[in-house]
Amino acid sequence: MAITFDQVSKTFYLDGKNITYAFFINEWNYAEHLYFGKTIGHDDLRFIRSMGGLSALAVIPGEIRPRDTWWRMDSYHVFPSELTFYGSGDYRESAVLAEDIQGVRVSELLYVSHEILPEKPAICGMPSMKGGETLVVHLQDKYNGFGCDLYYTVYEDADVVARRAVYRNNGAEPLTLRRAYSFAFSLMDQEYDCITLHGTWARERRIDKTPMHHGVFSIDSKRTTSSAVLNPFLALARKGATEEHGDVYGVSLVYSSSFVLKAEGVNDGRTLITGGINDFDFSWKLEPGTCLETPEAVLAYSNEGVGGMSRCYHDAYRRYLINDRFADQPRPLVINNWEGTYFKFNTEKLKALADGVAGTGIDTFVLDDGWFGVRNDEYSGLGDWFVNTQKLEGGLKDIIDHVHGLGMRFGLWFEPEMVSEDSDLFRAHPDWAIGAPGRPRCRTRLQFMLDLTRKEVRDYIVDAINKVLRENEIDYVKWDYNRNVTESWSVGREPERQAEFAHRYALGVYDLCERIVNANPHIFFEGCAGGGARFDPAMLAYFPQIWTSDDTDAEERTKIQYGTSLVYPLSSMSCHVSAVPNHQTKRITDLKTRTEIAHLGPTGYELDSSTFTDADREEIRNSVQAFRSIEALLYQGDLYRTENPMEGNYFGLMVVSKDKKQGVLTAYRRTLIANEDPAVLKVRGLAPEKKYYVPELELTLQGSTLMGVGLPAKFKPADFQTLVFHFLAQD
Ligand code: DGJ
Numbered sequence: 001m002a003i004t005f006d007q008v009s010k011t012f013y014l015d016g017k018n019i020t021y022a023f024f025i026n027e028w029n030y031a032e033h034l035y036f037g038k039t040i041g042h043d044d045l046r047f048i049r050s051m052g053g054l055s056a057l058a059v060i061p062g063e064i065r066p067r068d069t070w071w072r073m074d075s076y077h078v079f080p081s082e083l084t085f086y087g088s089g090d091y092r093e094s095a096v097l098a099e100d101i102q103g104v105r106v107s108e109l110l111y112v113s114h115e116i117l118p119e120k121p122a123i124c125g126m127p128s129m130k131g132g133e134t135l136v137v138h139l140q141d142k143y144n145g146f147g148c149d150l151y152y153t154v155y156e157d158a159d160v161v162a163r164r165a166v167y168r169n170n171g172a173e174p175l176t177l178r179r180a181y182s183f184a185f186s187l188m189d190q191e192y193d194c195i196t197l198h199g200t201w202a203r204e205r206r207i208d209k210t211p212m213h214h215g216v217f218s219i220d221s222k223r224t225t226s227s228a229v230l231n232p233f234l235a236l237a238r239k240g241a242t243e244e245h246g247d248v249y250g251v252s253l254v255y256s257s258s259f260v261l262k263a264e265g266v267n268d269g270r271t272l273i274t275g276g277i278n279d280f281d282f283s284w285k286l287e288p289g290t291c292l293e294t295p296e297a298v299l300a301y302s303n304e305g306v307g308g309m310s311r312c313y314h315d316a317y318r319r320y321l322i323n324d325r326f327a328d329q330p331r332p333l334v335i336n337n338w339e340g341t342y343f344k345f346n347t348e349k350l351k352a353l354a355d356g357v358a359g360t361g362i363d364t365f366v367l368d369d370g371w372f373g374v375r376n377d378e379y380s381g382l383g384d385w386f387v388n389t390q391k392l393e394g395g396l397k398d399i400i401d402h403v404h405g406l407g408m409r410f411g412l413w414f415e416p417e418m419v420s421e422d423s424d425l426f427r428a429h430p431d432w433a434i435g436a437p438g439r440p441r442c443r444t445r446l447q448f449m450l451d452l453t454r455k456e457v458r459d460y461i462v463d464a465i466n467k468v469l470r471e472n473e474i475d476y477v478k479w480d481y482n483r484n485v486t487e488s489w490s491v492g493r494e495p496e497r498q499a500e501f502a503h504r505y506a507l508g509v510y511d512l513c514e515r516i517v518n519a520n521p522h523i524f525f526e527g528c529a530g531g532g533a534r535f536d537p538a539m540l541a542y543f544p545q546i547w548t549s550d551d552t553d554a555e556e557r558t559k560i561q562y563g564t565s566l567v568y569p570l571s572s573m574s575c576h577v578s579a580v581p582n583h584q585t586k587r588i589t590d591l592k593t594r595t596e597i598a599h600l601g602p603t604g605y606e607l608d609s610s611t612f613t614d615a616d617r618e619e620i621r622n623s624v625q626a627f628r629s630i631e632a633l634l635y636q637g638d639l640y641r642t643e644n645p646m647e648g649n650y651f652g653l654m655v656v657s658k659d660k661k662q663g664v665l666t667a668y669r670r671t672l673i674a675n676e677d678p679a680v681l682k683v684r685g686l687a688p689e690k691k692y693y694v695p696e697l698e699l700t701l702q703g704s705t706l707m708g709v710g711l712p713a714k715f716k717p718a719d720f721q722t723l724v725f726h727f728l729a730q731d
Contacts, residue, residue, distance in 0.1 A: 012114075057089075145169060158319065159300060195236075218261070253296070298316065526544075561573055599666070643682065653665070669713065
């Protein structure tokens with residue numbers, strides 16, 4: 001049993017593989033947090049309760065504190081919380097704020113009952129982790145019919161707790177939610193650093209570390225997408241915790257719209273963590289008998305440092321989030337025409353690109369942007385999902401047949417959520433583009449966003465794209481998304497419901513994914529967002545891999561892939577080998593370096609392959625073979641980050657199989673430094689007692705030796721060089 005309830009102490013114990021999460025229903029029927037961390041016994045934990053934050057303490061509404069009992073725990077403000085609410089004496093960050101028709105914004109959500117379900121019910125209209133025993137705790141405000149169900153799911157083979165809240169109107173009058181977060185929980189001190197992933201286009205998911213302080217540390221997105229600017233992820237690492245050691249707590253939101261995550265240093269010395277849908281520009285009307293489901297927050301804990309937390313997420317997402325038909329399976333190895341041709345192509349050119357890689361082991365040809373409508377640059381055509389026969393004279397069929405004839409699969413690019421100003425679709429339905437009445441719209445690439453909150457708009461997109469997929473033999477789709485919402489407003493929606501837009505847009509995206517991605521299970525879908533601007537767990541539920549960044553420069557990629565790996569498994573990071581000078585940075589790196597860095601995820605090529613010589617093809621054939629030989633290890637093994645490229649001249653990622661029989665280390669040195677002290681590369685994750693053959697050294701060494709001594713960093717004497725070591729257990 002992963003979930004147990006002690007009737008006497010009214011404590012819930014949720015046990016994962018190596019973790020316990022515990023809370024109890026206190027004497028005021030409040031869900032009070034007790035513990036989250038390494039596995040512990042099911043003892044009565046109430047002995048650790050203590051009073052803090054006594055300044056101007058508000059006693060629970062209606063209670064009279066007896067004289068001389070100032071230590072009595074009778075204020076919501078002092079309880080480590082499972083869900084903070086507003087207006088009843090708790091001054092911490094509220095997880096929820098509900099307003100009734102009289103404008104009253106006071107809540108008291110208290111325990112009524114609970115149930116333990118053998119399997120987690122899916123969230124209506126939103127992706128979430130699968131399976132897992134689930135606790136549902138029903139809370140109710142007795143004054144206005146406002147209710148909340150707290151969901152907790154744990155897995156016997158994973159170190160995560162999946163949490164969400166469902167807000168219900170069980171009363172007779174409408175309620176308006178001004179804030180509706182997914183969860184709250186408390187850590188008992190404030191000795192933490194907040195770790196987040198920030199970025200921008202072509203510089204996605206760099207690591208930030210901010211010391212926890214009094215007041216609120218907060219990250220968010222207001223873009224109606226998760227964004228490259230801040231990923232929906234927050235970790236609290238105990239001071240002094242490193243990549244390999246120490247307590248680290250993670251929160252990862254399965255959500256693709258405007259979010260917020262907060263860690264509050266409270267006056268009681270504790271840290272309150274909460275978040276979910278961003279309440280900036282948000283409200284949600286709850287009619288009687290309706291509910292709002294919030295996105296799932298996946299909490300992780302490891303005492304093996306930041307690396308341990310990452311392995312918790314990788315295991316959990318590979319097993320319970322990513323489509324299990326693909327999660328750890330070999331991926332299409334693509335040639336994509338984007339950087340090879342941009343918009344300048346015709347059928348002959350595309351055929352030449354495909355011919356250029358035939359027989360190398362590259363097995364999928366992906367036709368990127370520009371095949372449809374009148375789309376000769378980025379300023380027109382989006383939304384017109386019919387083939388441009390001026391460019392592709394034989395239609396899609398001709399090029400698809402050619403690619404299939406070479407024994408390769410065929411992939412096609414779409415940007416389903418968009419419409420160009422210069423398109424038949426926009427001319428026919430200008431009101432389908434998101435915009436506010438009487439105001440001009442912001443342009444990005446002269447394109448607007450379609451209003452996915454409207455069913456008729458979604459129906460059009462689904463029909464148009466499914467028609468192309470039905471009428472052509474398409475094996476692979478790249479789903480792009482190149483701008484963010486600006487003027488969020490929807491035709492036909494009542495004014496008091498306009499601030500529901502950002503969440504309704506997310507529900508619209510998920511509906512499209514259900515009706516296009518899940519309705520075409522024979523097609524492999526890759527996610528993309530102007531590079532990696534929508535790299536989040538919700539998208540991973542539909543797209544087993546996501547284009548990590550438009551920046552394919554090997555040097556830049558070491559940082560992007562390192563940061564991304566904090567939460568996301570290598571199998572989710574799509575990586576391409578591109579031409580030099582690199583199109584984003586103009587940097588020149590060796591093909592070997594570009595290839596070995598790209599081989600740290602589902603790999604592909606993106607360059608003009610029509611000019612390849614036999615020697616180029618031979619080199620690619622060998623590298624494809626090398627990649628295929630480690631692919632299963634990369635997707636199924638445990639990741640150890642051995643050198644941080646943001647902190648030094650080196651980058652290192654090592655993957656070790658679960659049975660410890662195999663490992664691979666990819667290391668990289670940025671610049672050659674004259675007369676540099678010889679460096680040693682760290683080796684991690686091997687079984688200390690096993691002996692490993694390292695072909696690159698032609699040596700067999702014990703795991704403990706390799707991990708204790710490391711490996712010589714004998715890079716070629718030049719800038720931007722890689723070394724790859726394999727470890728093969730001999731017993
Ligand atoms: C942005 C993507 O990240 C690129 O790979 C490419 O597909 C372009 N969009 C096409 O417009």
